[in-house]
Every structure is written in structure tokens, then in C-alpha cells.
Amino acid sequence: MERLRSILVRVAQAIPVVVGVVIISFVLTRALPGDPAVYFAGAAADEASIAEIRAELGLDQPLPIQFLYYVKELATGDLGQSLSTGQPVLSDLSRRLPASLELTIVALLISCCVAVPLGVLAATRPGSWVDHVCRVLVTTGVSMPTFFTGILLIYVFYYLVGWAPSPLGRLDFMYIEPDRVTGFYLIDAALAGDWETWLAALKQLALPALTLALFTMAPIARMTRAAMLAALSSDFIRTARAAGLTRSKVLYTYALRNALLPVVTTLGMVFSFTLGANVLVEKVFAWPGIGSYAVEALVASDYAAVQGFVLAMALLFVALNLVIDIAYAAIDPRIGFENQ
Amino acid sequence: MLSIKDLHVAFKTRRGIVDAVRGIDLELGSGETLGIVGESGSGKSVTSYALMRILDAGGTITAAGVTYGGVDLIKASERQMGDIRGREISMIFQNPRAALNPIRKVGHQIEDVLRRHNRATRSDARAKAIEAMEAVKIRDAEKRYEAYPFELSGGMCQRVVIAIALACDPRLLIADEPTTGLDITTQKAVMDLVAELIRERGMSAIVITHDLGLAAQYCDRIAVMKDGAVVETGTSIDVFSAPKHPYTQRLVDATPREGATIRRLLPAEARTPEPPHAPGITPLLEVKDLVKTFEGKSGPVHAVKGVNFTVHEGETVGLVGESGCGKSTTSSMVVRLLDPTSGQILFAGQDLAATPAQSFARDPRRSAIQMVFQDATDSLNPRHAAGRAIEEPLRRMADLGRRARAERVRDLAHLVGLPQHLLDRFPHQLSGGQKARVGIARAIAVDPRFLILDEPTAALDVSIQAVVLNLLVDLRAKLNMSYLFVSHDLNVVRLLCDHVVVMQNGAVVEAGPVAKVMDAPSDPYTASLIDAAPHPPVRKLAA
Amino acid sequence: MTVADVARPQRQSTLSHIAYVLKDNPVTMVAFAIFALILFVAFFGAAIAPYDPLASNAARALEAPSWDHWFGTDNLGRDVFSRVLVATRLDLTISVAAVALSFIGGSVLGAAAGYWGGWLDACLSRVLDTIMAFPLFVLAMGIVAAMGNTVENIIYATAVINLPFYARLVRAEVNIRRNAGFAQAAKLSGNSDVRVLALHIFPNALPPMMVQISLNLGWAILNAAGLSFIGLGVRPPTPEWGIMVAEGANFIVSGEWWLAFFPGMALVVAVFTFNLLGDGLRDMVDPRRRT
């Protein structure tokens, strides 16, 4: 009950955030230079046809009115039409979001699989050469601009060595997109039992996911190390050791589980950060995600698309925080009881 | 049963090698309870960790021999040690809440040990764990099995820690300050429980404490440690009543107890005549119907519910009570760091509560009321050197030039007995006693008429406590200040105070002259407090 | 015997403390050495550059690295080495200025919220949440796109997206200290709330912030580089690492790897150095690390 309440409180707290996001994204898009009416009127449009399009887009109204319209449409679940793709923003997003999510999640999985053990290793031997090597390694990863890493990887693994498939988005054109269930190709292909497509999708994922993983390893490894160090030096570890518990039990059941709390928080932050930041990776790998969508939309002053994107990200962020809270509550029984 | 010969422990640190333990010899017979006492940093804990081989990385042990039941604990393999820990030798620690894994059910933590030492299988682990909990007198063990440490009180947690330690019936129990961090009343309950279990199971035990009184009460023999070495061992009665080593003598002297005067706490050579102390009769501070209610998340918390007391000119009033009874809240209000919900604080006839705490910093009466904090470390800004800390109130409240201020700081340091060369050290470079002196110097820098002392010696060793208490007595006489002395240590209150106010649950349950309240408490709560305080055997003063 | 005699650690000067921190950790030592080099190049880069970083020479376009042009030349025949050197100052300026802005802004907001709490805290937290709920890089893009891609705007955009991190950190650090003994002692010493906050509590939040600062210095550069990659970065022909990588990226596949590689490496080294500086910086400003 207590926990349910605290989750509800979190949801309630998210409402002003979403409202804020709606307002800021509206203001931001209107502050963009450039006139979508002109842009989309086409190459040889004259004054009259521009005005016509402006009226059609509702851009001839004063800003507050436009905002009201926007909010009214939002309330009915209508995010508007993207001018640059010519699709309803909602359908654009629902098609592209799984692509971004799939990429980000796989990247984070790779990243965690490497960074968490590295962090634990470093924490068990603080100050040793292992520690220093880990630190240098992950720091190098985070120091490389993702687009640079991506291009280098393409150059080496696709262009020179030829191991990777052509960096053409989510699936090589030889394969047919699996039936859409979740939008995640790996899952959809597995559901359909089409392992050939599954493998092809995985291959396409490998390089972009690696690029992102390299970039996200550092915060995770750092936080794991710090949290492990803190956990290992706490009193209850001493109790566990004094009780004769085995080293692995002490390290994993006692220290690591406690250290996971801050790691989960970091992971959440990294996730939302990455989802926004894989714009560049998506561009390099022609990945049809929402990041590249946002860039195109922004450059084209495609109001509806930018607003829709930002709103989707904000909702995702809120949802993510909720998931983290729940994960936190699952790991840490103290959550929701602080006030007692 | 356990024999320690020439045990050395050294740590490699940034500052070089620290010899924490330098050659200890100890013997412990089976069924015997050995107390190890000594001041902070004397190597008590390190010795016990060395026995268990659970030192931090960087610690190295060398010894001529540490044998336990024929096994050399220093040479034993890590696997052997794993089997010994928890099954043969167990440990319990101070601060029980921190000693338990915060996110694991206490029942599972007990199970972990049982399973590790094959005392239980998957199927009967739960039952055995509950059994172990019942053994340490945890009521509703079945229910508590599912609890997390944060859902249990401190005393309950300590029982769980004890249950973990005793789950596999070890033959030796090491208790490292098992009562520190607990309430006085809980302290007694826990110690009684430990003593009872030891007796029942015929275990040997090592009880580590800095409280000589406690050791004397519960142990057969006592070893006194100083600077990593044992300076004296003997039976409790002997060590207490006829200490041989000068250090032990000093330690015994410094332990507050019935019948001693405040100067008696100091080593003989430092005892100067006690200054005369004659409290006046004009009321300086009158607290009337003071109420403080906090808006907690789950409803209002009534921390202080209508407290009344008076402090006269030159008088020292003690404020005692269990943890959480509202002592600190009351003193914060009096010192105007906190606004009362209602009530009056009359200082020299003027109501201080009329000025909100927020703007009291600029009030001319600010300098008249000062405070010494419970935790000296916490009360010093880690970024400010000692001199700067003492200077702080002068900068803000005294109209002095730079040089005059520096001069005054030196005078104050001298007054509280702080060597001048320590003035430009940072807090972490000072010892506890030195930090306490800095705190006191700062509080008296602007010549307050009224000083609140919120457990100023709680974090200090007894010998340092003795010095600080005497310093307070001297200052009281020299500067003619009144004190409100907050403490939970009744022995200390008896030494220092003229009047005492006993609080429970935010209300005053008893007040009166110190001798009357202590000797003939009228309230049962007061009586239980007095009973729970350790009663060290009285040293033959003639010795 | 008095208590005063118990401990007598030697007092160290600030310099020897820094030397100590450096010696303690070889990685930090290397980081500081590279940092010194970067600073040197930032100050004297223009003077030691062998060529004019803006002078084009169509006859020698796209030459591979050689003795004449250590890092080769770009598509306009400009010397990549000189451009990399000269770019140091601008990149450093962008990151330092952006971090300074977000540090100041975040500190003021976070400290106030952490100290006074209440509705101020609630409002600020919501505002910060709102900023954080934006995909930060896209927010930076939006700001630069809306305000124009000048160096100042890149700095502002970077500062805005970093601000919540500082504000939250400071808020947390101040919050745990607002009732600390030394804060109360400072009030007893006649300090007003603002003074207590600014002179007593806030400085104690500095050590953990140093780590954040150093990480952010790196992020800021990456961020500017990312903006350049999208085409919203610093204006050419001004040499800037990010834009050089972004432009050079198109040449990698055609074999002119040096265009992107060298500025890319400069970028990596700088960010790398900043990231590693953090722990050392924290140890330097933390008096508790002094022994």
C-alpha cells in the first residue's frame, strides 16, 4: 500500500514535467528560424500559395491560439502530421521508437556485461594496475565522439575487413521485415521463428550497438566501482566475513546487490541520455530511429514532428523513472518507508 | 583455548607504515570472559580482526603464534579460516543497524550462516533460523524473520547480530563494543543478554569496550590496551580497585562514578583545587510551555510537548533523558536555531522566541547565548582550520581588527588549553579532545552569559572527557557563565550539575536539585535511567 | 600529559599536497601532464603553428601526412596540424565557459533549493526534471538552431543542458549539510543564512563537484563536436576539432583518413584528459585528503 502510494506520488510529480515539456517544446519550435510554410510550399511557390499553406497549417493564427489548438489536439491523442515525412507523427514515432529502443537496449546490455564486471574487478583491487587499466579503458570509450567511433568501425569492419554487413539500417534488403508484434526485430523475428532474419538483424545491430556501448561503459563502470567500494567497506560486509560466508557470497549477494542501487540509477540516466544522444549514431548507420527523425525535423522546422518527438521522449523519461523506482523498490526494501 | 603470542599488525597507508598492534600476548581459557579496554585507537578492534583474519586490505599480521584449539590462526589457509569464522569464533559489532545487510531479510541473513556451515539444509533453514532468533529472545520470531533491518529497533538489530554470531554454536564470541550506538536502557538489556548466553552455553568471550565500568561489570578478566600494546591484565576487581600501570590508573580515575568529585577524574598530578561554585538566584533563562511540533511525512511529530524550566545566573542545569526524548530539540530552540511552535523563552526577562530564528543571527543578544555541540567533528567546518573556526564568531559579532582578533584567538586557545601550533590545522588533523576544545573556544569567544552544552563529551574517551569536564568547570568559574548541560550519562550529570531536568517523550517528568533527583527519584522513569547506567565497582580511594 | 600531544601530524603546504596527490596516482599524474600540454597549446598554439590555419592552397589539397604537413592537408589545402593546434583554444574556451556557466547557475539554484527546501525546492526540482526530460543533445540542437550557431550560443546551449546536473548535485550536497553541526555553529556565530550557505556549506560541496566539472568539460567538447557533426557547430573556417572531424568523416572512406583522424585524436585526448582529471582535482580541493 505504502509503495503503491509512493509510486502514485511519483506519477503525480511527473505531471508538471510533462506540462513543462509541452510548453517548452512548443516555444522552442516556434523560436526556430525558418518558416515551414515557405519550406514546404515547394521550389517555385509564390506568395499566394505560401499564404495558403500557412493558413492550412494554422500558422497564420497568433501563438496563444496555436498553442490552444495544439493542446486540444494533444488531448485527443493527435500529435499532428509531420511535414517532412508526410506521415502522422504518431505513426512515425511508433515505427521509429522501437528501432531506437532496440539499439539502445542492446547497447546498454553489451555495456553492462562489460562495465559491471570491470567495475567489480576494479573495486576489489583499488589502486592496483587492474584498477588503472579499467579506468583508462572505459574513459577512452567515453572520450570518443560517437560519430567518430561509428565511422571508424564502419571503415574498419565493413569497408576494409568486410565482416560487418552494409550499414543500411535495421535489416539488409535481402531480408523481409518480420511481422510486426513489438517492433523490435530481434523479438519479432524470434517470435516468428525466423532465425535467419534474426541473425541478420543482429548483425545490423552489432556495429551501432557497439559504438553506443563503448560510449556508455564509463559511467556504469565508474558507478559500479564506487558503489562496490562503498559497499565493501561497510559494516555489514565485515559481519558477513566474520560469519565465515564465502568470498563469492560476500561479493555478490551482499556487496554487489547493495551496490546495484546506485548502478540502477546511473543506468536509468545513461539510458535516457543515450536514447537522446544516439542521434549521431543513427545518422551514421542510417538507423531509422527517432533520433535521426528529430534531427531532420529540427532542421526542417517541422513543428509537429519536433513536438511529438520531445513529448514522446519526456513520457519515456517519466516512464523510465518509474521503472527505475520500481526496480529500486524491488532491490531496496527501504523505499517508501523512509518517513517511518 | 586461545593463546596469542607477540601479535603484530601493521598497515601500509599513504603516510607510511602504521603499527596498529605491537606485540600482544593474551591467553583465554575456555568458559572465560576477557574484557579488552583502552581508548580509541589503542588497537582493540584491530586485534580482534587480526584473530579473525578479516583485516582491511593493506594490513599485515605477524605473530609468534596465535593458536586456537591447536590451529594456528595466522598460518591457516583461507578455506580453513572460512570454516572457523562463524562456527568456531564469532563476532558481534557496534552499531548493529549498519552491521546488517540493509536489503536482505534478517531471517535470510541468519540462514546464510547456517547454510554456509552446514548447520541447516534448504528445507529446515527457516525453522533453524527462527530457532536462533528465539534463542536471543526475539519475540514474534516467525514474523521478524521476514523483517528488514530498517524495520527493527537498534536493540532488536543487535539481537539479530548476536543470533547470527551464535547460530552455529561457536566456542568463542568476540564482542566489539556491542552496546555503542544504543540507548542506555537498551545497552543494559543487550549486555545482560550476551552475558546470559555466554554463561548458558559455556562459551569463551572477548568483550571489547572503552568503558571500564562496563568491562568490570561483565568480565572475569580485563586486559588494558594502550597504543597497540597490552599494559595490564588482571581480574576485573583487581584492575579496577588496584590498578598497577599508571595508564590504567588514569583510566580508572577518569571513569565517572558515584562518590568522585570532578577533579578526581583527573590524574593526581593534574588536580588543582576546584574553584568555588556558587550559583546565583536571579533567573537568567526561563523556559515556559515550550512546544515543538514537526510536520513529519506521516503526520505531526510532537518532539517537545510543553517544557518548563529555569536556569539561574551561574547555575548549571542538566537535561537528561533517552535518545529521541527531545533534548536536542529543546536546546536548539533555546539557542534560537529553531523556532518553537509555541511557548516563551525568557532570557534576562526578554522573550527570545519573539525574534524568529532566521533573523536572530543579527540580534544583539546572539552573542549572549552560545552552544557547544554534541559531535565536535561534525560541528567544525572541514574546510576551516582550527584558528579560523574560533575566529568565526569574532568576525561577525565582535568589533575587532584583524590583529586584535588573532590575539584573541590565541588567548582563547590558551584558555581552553589548545596548543598554539594546532591553530592552523584542519579538523581532520585534530584529535577528538582537541576538536572539543576548539568547539568550546569558539562558543566562549564572544563572552556568552549562557552556554548550552549538547552532550559535549559523548564522542570522547573517558580520559579526554575528564579533561573537558574540568575545563568546563574552570571556565564556568572564570567567566561566570550559566550552563544547560544536555546528557544521557547520569554519572556525569551528577558531577557537574546543580539542577537536573529529566525528560521523557518530549515532556519533563521530573526536575529538582541533582542530589535529590539522583538519590531519591520520584519518577519510575528516572529510576530506570539511573539503574541502567553502569555501576563500576568503587575504587578504594586510599590505594 | 595533555590531549594536545597525542597527535602531531606535519602540516603540509598546498603545493606539496598537490604534488602528493599527483604522485599517489600515476593515471592522474599523466592526466595532469597532458592537461598542462593542452593549456600550453591553447595559449601558444597560434604562435607555434607552422602554417596559417586559414590559408588555403588548392594546389596541395588532400595531401597525406608528410614532413611538410605532419597531419596532412585538407580539401582546401590547409595544414591540418596547424588547424588542430589553433583549434585547441576555441575548444577549451567553449568547454570552460559552458561549464563555468552551468556551474555558477546550477550552484546558485541547487544551493538555494537544497538549503531552504519547501516550494522553492519543489519548483526547481520540477524545472530541472523538465529539462532532464528533454533528450539533452536534441535540446542543445534546438537551442542552437533557434538562436543561431554562434560560439556564444553553443556555449549557452551546452550550459543549459549541463545545468541540471550541477543543480542536483549541489542540492543534494547542501541538503545533507544544511543541518550539520558546523552549519548551526556558523549560525550561532552570527552568520545570516545566506552567509552560512555561501561561505560554510557550499565550499564543502566542492570536492564532489570537481569530478562533475571535469567530466563535463569533456562532455562539453563532445557536445560541440556533435553539434558540428549535425551542421550546427562553430562556423567555418574557424578551426574547431568537432567540425574538422565532422567534415573529415566524409573523407575517411575515400582514403583521406587524416582529415578526421588527427582532430579526432586531439578531441579524444582532450576529453580523455578531462575525464581523468576529476579524481585528482577532487583530492586537491578536499582538505580531508591532506595529511
Place this chain on the structure above:
Amino acid sequence: APNGVLVGVHGETINSLDLHRTGTNRPSYQVAVNCYDRLVTFGLKTLEDGSLSYDYATINPDIAESWEISEDGTLYTFTLRDDVKFQDGKPVTAADVKWSFDRAVTVGGFPTVQMKAGGLERPDQFEAVDDKTFVIKLDRASKLTLPDLAVPVPFILNSEVAKAHATADDPWALEYVHKNTIGSGAFKVVRWDPGQQLVYERNDNWHGELPGVKRLILREVPSQATRRALIERGDVQLSFNIPNKDAKELADGGLTVYSTPIENAIQVVGLNTNFEPFTDPDVRKAIAYAIPYEEIFQTAAYGRGNKMWGGPEKATEPVWPQPSPYYTDLDKAREFLAKSKFADGFEVPFSIDLDQVDWMEPTALLIIENLAKLGITASLEKIPGANWRTASLVEKRLPLHLENFGGWLNYPDYYFFWAYQDGHLFNSSNYQNDEIEQLVDETLYLPTDDPEWAPKILRMIEIAFEDIPRIPLWQPALNVASNGADGYAYWFHRQLDARTLSPADS
């Protein structure tokens, strides 16, 4: 690629399948080309280098079997072929043509403007006399009408299907046609993932000569480096509209690269005559002499396209584009500048489009460098794509900028109409000259074989070069690389025409 499948890449996004829709971008025009037919079409010819190109000079029947033009040139009567069917099997009738033309002139925006260029402005001009006879009535005779019927805009839709999907709000079925192709053309779009790919499949019942390619997959790959790697490694067979540098190097590397100079298009430096220094023709001339043409041509265009400088003093041929008489001569530049009020130089921003940095940036930087030698300080300003059109063409507020208008209809007067007439869209220089106004008005509808036409054009060119509000740099080329695809043909609309393509091995 297996049995008749070709894969192509390009860097742009197709945002609609319907050219008539508001907001449809240029790359999407290819759908109209590939999936729909028109009444007439341009012929094909083989260029000197062996590559294919559309032929502006011949107009061939497409859906129209034949046509007649009345004496006064205002009445066009088309007779439709009777064997042409839409992809759903319905025969194409004059009613469909009428409906489609009505749609083009009514929906507004670009299609309507383009129709207007050919004198097609109102539905009442079009009449479906019977199933096979379609009549257009013009307000005035124009040489532009027939070619304008061959551009992508007047494509013919299946009006019955469209009407079935039309609503009161959407009488022209814009929503439906946006996502579906309902034409009679050589291909149909079987799959469209906006932002990712477009898949064409051959219409085996097409009335024309069946294309060699059965299936064409067109992928959108934003990264230019990736596109290059793909074509180089042979993973795709066609890379459309590649940068000049890649074109040069891929050609050197042995791939087939088609570089066709784009008709009626020039990359120019625009000098906005509304702004202070550029009001002075001497300043404009000074700049024209200061530009390092050859360096720019080599660095920005990698020698692809045609040089547009160092031409004769006086134009002799009525062709456009043609080289200007200017060339790089800093002394001359200084001379002209000295004559002006700005002998000591001035400061000016030099604006370029963010979306076209690949050629604009090196060009601008090289010009800026030379201008500095005259004491003119120009600072580069990149304008994001969305704003570029507004700033440069609509508001015309960029003092010094680059511009690259190209006219679909290949007549000098058509170019001048757009780029030199006051207030017209591509006149980003705000140039105004009464004589030019008059000359354009006189020549625009005049047939090229009219004896008056050539001298007037020559005079126009003379004025343009003398006043030099737009300094021609070079005529750009459209580069397309192929690695396993044959039959690429250049079209004025600069979009991929899949109808002539075939896999190389077949």
C-alpha cells in the same frame, strides 16, 4: 543482385507518393515519374559521352496518341491511346486526364505554379470531350505549354479510385494518393517506409517498353561516407546524386559515374542589390574579378560540370548558361573597387545553406580568402535548411550568398524570368532592370524560332553580365554512380527515372 532486382541509395527522404500534395519534397517527384504517365513525354538521346539523357527538343506521345494545336496556338486537342490501362485494369480515359489536371491546378502550391508556367491555370480550360479526346484551351499561345505537359506535374491518376477515397474535406483524395500509387506507369510502389526505403515493382502491363528492372529498392542513407562505401563495395548498384569528389574518385577507381551538366542551372554568387556596397556595379564587378574561379571549380566541383567564366567579351550565342566575361584578376578587381565608394573595403556576412555545404562551404571560403586581399572582410554564416529558403529567396535578405537555381524548362528566358525579374522567387539579388523586365516579358512565350527571339536573348545576357548581380561560377553536374546497373538516363527534374534501368548482367 538476383533476377532483375536493383538496389539504389540516395541521401534524401521521400515524404510523399503524391507530387500534388502540399509539402511534398523534390526527391518524391520521382514517384510521379516512375508510377504515372503523362499525355506527352520528352524523347531520349545519347550524349557525347555515351550516357542517356532526356531530349528537350523532341516531345513524344505518352498516353496521348496524337495531338493537334489550333492555328492560333490556344487550342490543344489530344487523342488518347486506347490500350492504356491503370494498374488496376481500368482503361485510362479523358475523364481521368481532366480530373488529374483539375487537381493539379486546384490544389495550390508548387503543382499549380508549375501548371501556370505552361498557361494551365483553371479547370475550365480542360475538357474531356469523349473517352479518348481531351481538349485544353489556353488564354494565350505559349511555347512553354507542350513541354510543361511533359514535366512530372501533370501526371494522370485513376480518378475513379481517387474519387472513391475522396471525402468532403479532401475532394482530391490527397490522403489516399499520398500513400498509394494509382497510376498507369511503369512501376508501382509496393512498399514505402518513410525515412528508410521505397520499393518499386515493375508494372508488367505497362504500355511502354518494359523496364529491365523488376524491382528497385531505393534506400535512404544520410551519411555520404556510407553511401560511398556501399557503392564502392558493390552492395548497391546505384548511388544517386553523389558529391563531386566522390564522383571524381569513383570514376578514377573504375566505377561508372554519370556526370551530366544540369541544364539551365548555374552555381552563382548572389550580390544583393538592396544592400549598400552591392548597389554599386563597380563593387559587383570588383568581386566578379576577385573570385578564384579555377580553384573553386577544382576544389568544390572537382572539375565536374562546365566552367562559367572567362567567356567572350560579348555573348554571341543565345544559349544559357554560358560563361561570363569575367575571370580571376585581382588587379582589375582592385581597380573597380578603387572606382567605387568602398575603396577601403567593407565588412559583409557571406551566407550559405547548411544543406548544401558540400559545395557552398569550400566555394565561400575560397572567395572569402580572395576578398580579404581586396580589404573586404566577409564572414561565413551557415543558415539551416529550413531558414535558407526564407532568408535567401522569400525575404531576399542575404547581402552576399551562393545560389543555384536551375530551370526545368530549358529556355534562357525561363531562367531569366525566375532569376532576374524583379520580385521573382529566385531573384535573390533583388535585381531590377527595366529593360530586362521588358525583354523577359517579350520572349517568354515567343517560340525560339521567332526571329526576334535570339537578339532579345543576347541583349538580356549582355545586361546580366554587365550588371552582374549574379556571378556565374560553374554549371553543376548531376552525378550518379553505378556498379552493376545500366541504362541510367539524365532528366531535367534531377530525379531517378527507373524506366530505363536494368541490371548490368541481364
